[in-house]
Amino acid sequence: MNEFALIKRYFERPDGAAYTTSGDSGVVLGIGDDCAIISPDSDEETVITTDTLVAGVHFPERADPQLIAQRALRINLSDIAAMGAQPRWFLLALTLPELDEAWLEAFSLGLREVADHYHCVLMGGDTTRGPLTITITMLGTVPRGKALVRRGAQVGDAVYITGCLGDAAAGLRILQGGFVNDELTAADAEYLLSRYWQPAPRISEGLMLRDFASAAIDISDGLLADLGHISAASGVAAELATNLIPVSDELTKAVDEQELMATALTAGDDYELCFTVPLNKVASLESQIDAGILIAKRLGDIVSGSGVMCRNSKGQICEFADAGYQHF
């Protein structure tokens, strides 16, 4: 099978939608030319991100291709969420060791499910032979000047996080067989695994936060490392109260008490949004949280200085190995 037949079979929509999509998708020309053509509205900026997942490094070689596709797309969507943008279009560069039709069937199904759920369109890509590697490039749009960036945090801002932290790391440990814990039920394990394989990109939260946040980032390398990026980009420091860090019941059951905080603060892959909010907007944001419109929790504050400091419930400073993921 050549590249063209493969793309036609697995990645074009049965209704040809990816080929010539309707006007409101913003796709002028989809799969099947030298380039795709998109046409963002003139009052919008385009945000763009790319992420690569390598078999044996970012996921187990023999993992379910449907889950691999979904995770790859969700991770890219999370970067769009962290900008407060609407996901719109993506490209798939897929490197495959061999033509495995069952694998491709499951992979393309997983991709389509997540793409449809988040209303983004596959508009092009590249298929090559080689070690299994998935690179997705995702584009989104945001009204001019409204994107959430890392460098906007100010001294006095409150620090928030959506959802809870550490679950994905526990899921990965279960996946790798590194966990023996009698307290954990099958349902608990399933929850933690799904948090690793199917992180929820906080798209609607990101869109809402355009009205509240002064800075935002998604948690891929761990809260301390990622909040550290906000601090560094903004030229400020952050102070967190460890007793305010949100953790799930499942994670609490899964790991020892002394490991719990380190996991929640330094493990990556949760893809929650960490964001800062100016004090004059905190009351209004809290009313959204109280109304259940936004699931988020205040963890601490932006202060002058640099770096991220944690204090326990007694006010003592706690140290964690917070270097984030070391790629090399």
Place this chain on the structure above:
Amino acid sequence: MNEFALIKRYFERPDGAAYTTSGDSGVVLGIGDDCAIISPDSDEETVITTDTLVAGVHFPERADPQLIAQRALRINLSDIAAMGAQPRWFLLALTLPELDEAWLEAFSLGLREVADHYHCVLMGGDTTRGPLTITITMLGTVPRGKALVRRGAQVGDAVYITGCLGDAAAGLRILQGGFVNDELTAADAEYLLSRYWQPAPRISEGLMLRDFASAAIDISDGLLADLGHISAASGVAAELATNLIPVSDELTKAVDEQELMATALTAGDDYELCFTVPLNKVASLESQIDAGILIAKRLGDIVSGSGVMCRNSKGQICEFADAGYQHF
């Protein structure tokens, strides 16, 4: 070294240009956030393409990293050229087996040279560990409705090609050591190698062709295969005269007479532009060619039917294995 230090060291400009570029680059936010932000002009559409090069598949594992980077970028630029668009921005997803600083130094130098030459800006990317793989996503802009696409060829149009064909395939054979030919001088071999490693994306030609061409494609899989894509997308056939196929003196020296046409017609990697021109614009295009403003040659015509047919100087139909590159 973590990903952030690596990017800062090798891929940010000394003047910080990739971080916060001047307004006219269209980059609102460059390297260093969850996404880059670009702001195309409102009268423009955005074209986008992605191409992956895998070590051992698309280039020799131990090849010069400066050349690898340049070829990767030039191949993506060629897709932009084939749309008649202006290259603007790119993302680099780089997967490396190890942290080799000399390799990265040479790679980033090669990338910068080509990016500067074609006035495009590295605005973001991803760095991961794994088998050496380079995925570049390139974006360009084109006035609304002015992009060159594959599906516009009409019966009666003339078929043209820029430059000459087959050199890159001969260069690759030299590189792979599969060539013994006493006629070939060192300068000939150098020329053919440079056509493989440093294909010239036909950017200025593509921009000019917006006023002339009804369809265009770049030659990555061989003329017959790629012109076949124009034919299929346009619902027409193409007829070529083999004696009109432009070949270099170096290629003529490098391969046997009976191999020459097959190489020129079916070998890939030349990245010339094949395009079709309505008859009422042929005279005007030919005057550009006569004036030396455009280097291109008429090869044949678009006729009714499907596929691509070649005739030799006696008018006989010639058959070539024209399936293009089989990825699997």
